[in-house]
Amino acid sequence: MLFRVDPTSTVPLFDQLAASVRTELARGTLRAGERLPSAREVAAALDINIHTVLKAYQELRDEGLIDLRRGRGAVVTESAGLPPELLAAVRALVVEARRGEVGVTTLTALIREEYSA
Amino acid sequence: MLFRVDPTSTVPLFDQLAASVRTELARGTLRAGERLPSAREVAAALDINIHTVLKAYQELRDEGLIDLRRGRGAVVTESAGLPPELLAAVRALVVEARRGEVGVTTLTALIREEYSA
DNA sequence: ACCTATTTGTCCGTATGTATG
């Protein structure tokens, strides 16, 4: 098993697991389009509950790193090929947010609201 | 009880509950600094599981609408007084994202990344 | 300084639903 968790740590298991997946993504062991082991497999291998694994996977999904779908599993998304204008707009927005002392959670909430409008 | 859910709906209970809280926030029934009823209370009143309520509360916390802390409960944050420049930057960003066919999860992930940098 | 009750956080277990292949 690629991933590791330390049950004696004070860091929540699902956070440890999510961090472990992020590491593998960063080092390129896991690449875009590849499929992560099913939650049940990971749970069995690490001897933790399937819900704990699912919570870690959902955290990664919320970050846009993986795509979760029923019956299909967890697939690494390709966050590549992003338009440079978008990245510029992101930087400008964050500058504005910092100036207004607006937190990241509020900011992303605003984004979601505007996006669904 | 202020909040309502419909168990026969296909919409998840925790989403219904979170939406119900958002409505009360929007109409001003709940205001900044006020405390939401404890998860246990809500669960008992609506006859749903406490975990379902907690999940709804955590969803609201992720949106920056409430502040959750152990032993203290759920308190409405003050997300008022947002600078109009920020709102303009948000709209500009979302336009750019739509043009590039960038999903909302990817977008918020980019925001978080830039914000923590 | 201590104790107790309250409240959210985490984790495990189980069951059922739903989409995919």
Add this chain to the structure above:
DNA sequence: CCATACATACGGACAAATAGG
């Protein structure tokens, strides 16, 4: 039709932070 896999919901248990006496 069937197996797989995530989604939701319920139940129980203990830990940790907070508030108040």
